[in-house]
Amino acid sequence: MNELTNDRFKGGMPDYLIRHTTFRQMQIFEAVVRLGSFTRASEELFLTQPTVSTQFKKLADAMDLPLLDQSSRKLKPTEAGEALYRAIRKIFDTMADLDTFIAELKGLRRGRLRLGVITTAKYFAPEILGDFCRQFPGVDVSLKVTNRERILERVQNNEDDIYILGQPPEKSLNLKVYPFAPNPLVVMAGVNHPLCLESHISIQRLSEEPLISREIGSGIRDTTMRLFASHGLKPKVRMELGSNEAIKHAVVGGLGVAVLSLHTLVLEGDNGPVDVLDVEGFPIERKWYLGHSKDKVLSLIAQAFLEFARASEPVINERMRSLYAKFSQRHQAKRDKHKLSG
Numbered sequence: 001m002n003e004l005t006n007d008r009f010k011g012g013m014p015d016y017l018i019r020h021t022t023f024r025q026m027q028i029f030e031a032v033v034r035l036g037s038f039t040r041a042s043e044e045l046f047l048t049q050p051t052v053s054t055q056f057k058k059l060a061d062a063m064d065l066p067l068l069d070q071s072s073r074k075l076k077p078t079e080a081g082e083a084l085y086r087a088i089r090k091i092f093d094t095m096a097d098l099d100t101f102i103a104e105l106k107g108l109r110r111g112r113l114r115l116g117v118i119t120t121a122k123y124f125a126p127e128i129l130g131d132f133c134r135q136f137p138g139v140d141v142s143l144k145v146t147n148r149e150r151i152l153e154r155v156q157n158n159e160d161d162i163y164i165l166g167q168p169p170e171k172s173l174n175l176k177v178y179p180f181a182p183n184p185l186v187v188m189a190g191v192n193h194p195l196c197l198e199s200h201i202s203i204q205r206l207s208e209e210p211l212i213s214r215e216i217g218s219g220i221r222d223t224t225m226r227l228f229a230s231h232g233l234k235p236k237v238r239m240e241l242g243s244n245e246a247i248k249h250a251v252v253g254g255l256g257v258a259v260l261s262l263h264t265l266v267l268e269g270d271n272g273p274v275d276v277l278d279v280e281g282f283p284i285e286r287k288w289y290l291g292h293s294k295d296k297v298l299s300l301i302a303q304a305f306l307e308f309a310r311a312s313e314p315v316i317n318e319r320m321r322s323l324y325a326k327f328s329q330r331h332q333a334k335r336d337k338h339k340l341s342g
C-alpha cells in the first residue's frame with residue numbers, strides 16, 4: 001500500500017467520511033430518501049426543518065456529489081444518493097443487530113423487533129404482539145402495515161426482521177417462509193343486498209354486480225382479478241379503495257360487493273352490517289406466510305416472535321372456522337324466513 005492509500009483509508013475507513021460525516025447526518029439522509037420528503041423526515045426524527053436541511057447539505061458536501069436528482073419533481077436520489085442510501089441501510093442494520101446481540105449477551109430480553117405485514121394481518125398481528133410484549137416487556141416493537149407490493153419492496157430493502165405475507169412470495173426473493181394460519185377471501189355485501197338470499201351464486205352472476213376493489217398493488221386484488229380472468233370474465237369495478245375498512249363501509253353504503261379477507265370481519269362478527277355471500281369458488285382458501293430474509297441471522301427476539309406467532313395458529317384456525325360457520329347458519333336462517341314469508 002502506498003502512503004496516499006494509507007492516508008485515505010485509516011483502519012479500512014475512508015478518512016474524509018470519519019472527519020466529515022456523522023451518524024446523525026446519515027439518519028437524516030436515510031429518512032429523507034425513504035420518506036421522500038424533508039418535512040416528513042423532520043417530523044419522524046423530531047427535528048426542525050432547517051436542522052434537517054443543514055445536516056443534509058453537510059453530508060452532500062462531504063460526498064462532493066449531488067445526492068438528490070434536481071431534474072425530477074419528486075424527491076429522488078441520484079445514483080450517488082442511492083449508493084449512499086444502500087450503504088447507510090447496511091450500517092444501520094449492522095448496528096441494530098449489534099445492539100440486540102449486546103443486549104442478549106447481557107442477558108436482557110431487550111432489543112427491537114420490526115414487523116412488516118400486509119393489510120389483513122393487522123386484524124390479528126397486534127393481538128399476538130400484545131401477548132408477546134407482555135412476555136418480553138423490554139422489547140421495542142414497530143409494526144408497518146401496508147399492501148403486498150410495498151411489503152415486497154420492504155423485503156428487498158431489508159427493512160424489517162419478520163414479514164407476514166398473504167401469498168407465497170416470488171422465488172427470486174431471498175425469503176425463508178413458513179406457511180401459517182388461514183386467510184380466506186370471501187365475497188361481502190351489505191346485509192340488505194338481494195344476493196344475500198341466494199345460494200350458489202355463479203361467478204358470472206357476481207361479475208354483473210358493481211365491485212368495490214382494492215388498489216393496484218394489493219394481493220387481494222390480484223387474486224380476485226385472477227379468479228375472474230380464469231373464467232374469462234371481467235368484473236365491473238365501480239370504485240377502487242386502498243383500505244379494507246373503507247371498502248366495508250362502501251359495501252354497507254350499498255355501492256357494491258367486494259372480495260376481502262374474512263379476517264376483516266373478526267371484530268363485528270356475523271352480527272354486523274356486512275354479510276358474506278354464497279358464491280361458487282369461495283371462500284378462496286389462502287394462507288398467511290411468515291418470513292424473514294435468508295441472509296440475516298435472526299435475533300433471539302425475532303426467533304421468539306416467530307415461534308410465538310406460529311403457536312397462535314390453532315386459535316386463528318378456530319376463529320376462521322367458527323366465523324364462517326356462523327355466516328352459513330345466518331344465511332340458512334335468512335333463506336328459510338324468506339321462503340316462509342314468500
Ligand code: PGA
Nearest residue numbers: 119147148166218219220
Ligand atoms: P393486500 O394483501 O393488502 O396486498 O391486499 C392482503 C392479503 O393478501 O391478505
